[in-house]
Amino acid sequence: xxxxxxxxxxxxxxxxxxxxxxxxxxxxxxxxxxxxxxxxxxxxxxxxxxxxxxxxxxxxxxxxxxxxxxxxxxxxxxxxxxxxxxxxxxxxxxxxxxxxxxxxxxxxxxxxxxxxxxxxxxxxxxxxxxxxxxxxxxxxxxxxxxxxxxxxxxxxxxxxxxxxxxxxxxxxxxxxxxxxxxxxxxxxxxxxxxxxxxxxxxxxxxxxxxxxxxxxxxxxxxxxxxxxxxxxxxxxxxxxxxxxxxxxxxxxxxxxxxxxxxxxxxxxxxxxxxxxxxxxxxxxxxx
Numbered sequence: 001x002x003x004x005x006x007x008x009x010x011x012x013x014x015x016x017x018x019x020x021x022x023x024x025x026x027x028x029x030x031x032x033x034x035x036x037x038x039x040x041x042x043x044x045x046x047x048x049x050x051x052x053x054x055x056x057x058x059x060x061x062x063x064x065x066x067x068x069x070x071x072x073x074x075x076x077x078x079x080x081x082x083x084x085x086x087x088x089x090x091x092x093x094x095x096x097x098x099x100x101x102x103x104x105x106x107x108x109x110x111x112x113x114x115x116x117x118x119x120x121x122x123x124x125x126x127x128x129x130x131x132x133x134x135x136x137x138x139x140x141x142x143x144x145x146x147x148x149x150x151x152x153x154x155x156x157x158x159x160x161x162x163x164x165x166x167x168x169x170x171x172x173x174x175x176x177x178x179x180x181x182x183x184x185x186x187x188x189x190x191x192x193x194x195x196x197x198x199x200x201x202x203x204x205x206x207x208x209x210x211x212x213x214x215x216x217x218x219x220x221x222x223x224x225x226x227x228x229x230x231x232x233x234x235x236x237x238x239x240x241x242x243x244x245x246x247x248x249x250x251x252x253x254x255x256x257x258x259x260x261x262x263x264x265x266x267x268x269x270x271x272x273x274x275x276x277x278x279x280x281x282x283x284x285x286x287x
Contacts, residue, residue, distance in 0.1 A: 003045065008035040010060075011042050016053040016208040017201060018046045025061030028115055031096060032072035040097030047104045053212055054204040057098070057127060058111035058197055062135075065120030067142055068095070095151035096123040105220040107207050111200035112187065117175075118142035122149065125156040128219065130186065131200045133193040136178040138186060143173030159226065161185050211249045211265040217241065 003011045010021040020042050022029040031039070046055045059065055092101020098108075099122050110127035116138045124130050140153065149170065158166035161184045168174065178190045191199045207215060217240040225233030244250050249265045256263035 004041070006038040006042070008032075009038045009042060011045070013052065014201060015205070016051065017204040018049075018052040018055045019197075019201075020046075020055065020057045022057075022059045022065055025059075025063070027069060028063035028066040029059040029061070029120070030066045030069040031119065032069035033076045034072075035069075036093070036095065036097060038097075040093035040102070043093075043097045043102050043104065046106065047102070052106070053208045054107045054109065055104075056109045056111050056197070056200045056204055057096075057123065058200070059113055061114070063115040063120075064110070064112040064132075064136070065096070065117075065123055066115050067118030067120050068147070070145065070147065094126075095119045096126070098123055098126045099151035105216045105223070106212075107204070107215065107219065109200045109204055111197045112136050113193065113196050118147070118149075118153075119151060122151045122153045122156070125152055125160060129188050129203060131189045131191060131196055131203070132178050132181060132187045133196040134178050134190055135193055136181065136187075136190075137175055138169075138177075138181050139175035140170050140173050141175065143170070211253065211263070213244050213249055217244055 003013070008022070008024050010023050012019050012021075020039065022031070022035065022039070024030065024032075024035065043055075046052050089100070092099075094100030094102060096119065098104075107129070108127045110124040110130045112124055112130060112132035114133060114136055116124055116132070116136060118139075118141055121138055121140065140149065142149070154166075154170065157169065160166075161169075165184050169176070176184075176186075178187070181187045182190050189199065221233075221237040221240045224236050228236070252263050252265055
């Protein structure tokens with residue numbers, strides 16, 4: 001599988017798992033406008049490629065991402081190369097290409113291999129699962145430079161760690177280590193530094209071993225239900241559940257359970273009614 005070659009990031013595939021690596025170790029993987037555009041392009045590739053089922057975002061060297069390259073962004077903004085605020089807020093692309101305007105319902109894992117500050121923390125929060133190295137450190141360190149959180153930090157952090165912890169991190173700009181991040185639920189696992197990417201791959205491949213239809217609809221239901229009344233949330237969940245009905249894999253799972261055999265999922269989206277006769281479907285359902 002061949003992918004585009006970028007200047008500031010590296011991409012590769014390990015079977016169905018797509019790995020995006022920020023590769024600016026000389027500046028602790030902070031993101032300038034060029035890198036941001038490359039990341040957005042890489043995420044679009046992942047979203048649109050049917051052969052890629054899970055993604056991992058990580059960094060090179062001793063940092064995951066330390067946020068925005070303030071010198072480069074300051075120059076970029078002064079040269080008036082930014083969109084009007086409304087367009088930027090509603091359509092993105094967000095920081096790291098992921099935080100706004102990039103709906104992806106495939107699973108995303110952050111393999112946090114060290115320093116994770118400011119916008120880097122916002123990228124990590126946009127992932128579904130976070131694995132970090134024992135030497136990882138986290139913080140809203142942009143607080144000291146009068147740079148706000150513009151890409152999900154104020155909206156995602158409290159949903160992950162709770163309102164009180166989020167307020168403390170955001171308002172004080174305090175730095176926490178991997179142990180504290182795990183204790184407050186910011187990360188799912190802490191592993192040795194030489195194991196962080198390997199562990200992320202293990203989780204990604206486990207997810208890829210499942211039929212992907214229900215993985216994606218359940219993620220979408222969870223995301224779309226955030227902040228909604230429970231009645232509305234369960235309606236969204238049920239609508240997405242019914243989207244799975246009558247496709248090949250929806251019938252294959254229960255049929256394999258009934259026959260006491262290993263299921264053979266195709267991960268195809270065709271509705272069964274579109275490819276089989278109604279009489280055959282009825283006989284199958286009544287067996």
